[in-house]
Amino acid sequence: MRALAWHGKHDVRVDTVDDPEILNPRDCIIKVTSTAICGSDLHLYDDYIPTMKAGDILGHEFMGEVVEVGAGSTLKKGQRVVVPFTISCGSCYHCGKHQYSACDNGNPADNQDIGQELYGQPMSGLFGYSHLTGGYAGGQAEYVRVPFSDVGPIVIPDGIEDEKVLFLSDILPTGWQAAENADIEPGDTVAVWGCGPVGLFAIQSAFLMGAERVIAIDHFPRRLELAKTFGAETINFEETKTYEALMQMTGGIGPDAVIDAVGLEAHGFFVDNVIDQIKASTFLGTDRIHSIRQAIVACRKGGRVSMPAVYGGIVDKFPLGAFMEKGLTLKTGQTHVQHYLPGLLAAIIEGKIDTTFLISHRLDLEEAPQGYKMFHDDQNEVTKVVLKPGFGARSGDVV
């Protein structure tokens, strides 16, 4: 099959590799029909995440048709499914509590050592996201082996096109969980750093959960424009002093809840950020954390901090004093995708949530390297790239 493989910093290629096979009873194999490039993939592309190996197949946002099932799978050949990016067993203590991304068993035993050493306890497996999270081959490929297929994938009813449901695999539940973690109360003002897919879905979700105002922060006009269409007020941090603006816009109180949807590659020329960049490029620290710092300082006393953004390592200059003195609460984590799927699928079917606005580019899987470059270089215009195996051939027919 053809698959998009990582070979090093800014070097991804479509390679021909062996097709996946059923290896465990609960596995299934799916033939991918749509798969997306995620902001998290850019962290791999920029070589910010350790434990990558040349040839690793990327992609954790994908859906397709079931073509093979193991004896323990509950799926049937021919069903269309969206696959969560978290690989969770469904039967451990954490899965029992719906903390799927903390699953004890989804990550192979040997790979769990890395998480155990780095974080104290290992997390679940993830598709296409380094050997820290299992070294599983991802979904930017023609076929994928899906472990625990009786627990993860959600079956999509006929007649609902891929683009409406593809983002159930990650960014829609991630935006939703980000808003949930902000413990929004009616009348709240919520500030969201980053208007990428996660931030934009967090904004939509925050309004659905009763936020009165959402203030969106980014520097890409096109992304801020999208935030506006959902009713958010915007701050362009290149033109405006973010903290000062937030204080003015909230009558000197600060936002009731803040959401960091930026992550370890925060942009911008702020003093602390530039120091972080120098450190990152000299391997003194990998995480640039300007956005979470600013969010904590801006957040009102006793407020809530939600951090869907991904961080991997150890940071300094974390405003621990502000965090403690103001009595803030922080909730974060990889998304417990499986927990949200039934509710969010229903919301999509009922038309309460639309996800298709996000897609700016559709490419053939063969053009994936170009997709990465575009998404990386032009974040203003490129909001989401969806890859479709065989798309070129099909659209060729149409033309």
Next chain:
Amino acid sequence: MTDDAPSATAKHTSPDQDLTMQSVTIGRPADELFAYFRDFSNLSSFMDNVERIDVIDEHRSHWVVKAPAGKTVEWDATVTAEEPGRSISWQSEDGADVPNSGRVTFTDAGARGTVVSATIAYDPPAGIVGKVIAKLFQREPAIQARRDLRRFKQLMETGEIATSSRTQTQLQEERA
């Protein structure tokens, strides 16, 4: 010791014995876990470096353990103590290349299942042979034991052992 922590977690341990203790909580009843473990022929399903264990009789078993370069080492072991559903201890018989002993306890943990703790002691021979033996276990005994317990947990909780291999060929290489 002035605290309640297990002795295997002490900062200073006796240098002549390589002692390791690892615990894992498994969401299954103690009796079920004990029964699976007590049949030593099952252990190779989750113990990475064990090629196979032949059960000789109720107390004795023959262990075939992977060694570098496709070789194996073998020894016989005897169950030295046993409390059904709660604990089992074994020891290699005289003449084993790597004298070793193990004890596994199964402690009821209520709604969380069972805490399984394994204490494995190796008496590594001195000198060059010792280095070969160290290689034999491919990694530190503590890491080996921790990984084996995780696989035991996966098997008991999910019915299978997680792998990120994509093809049968990769899986065979991984398990070799």
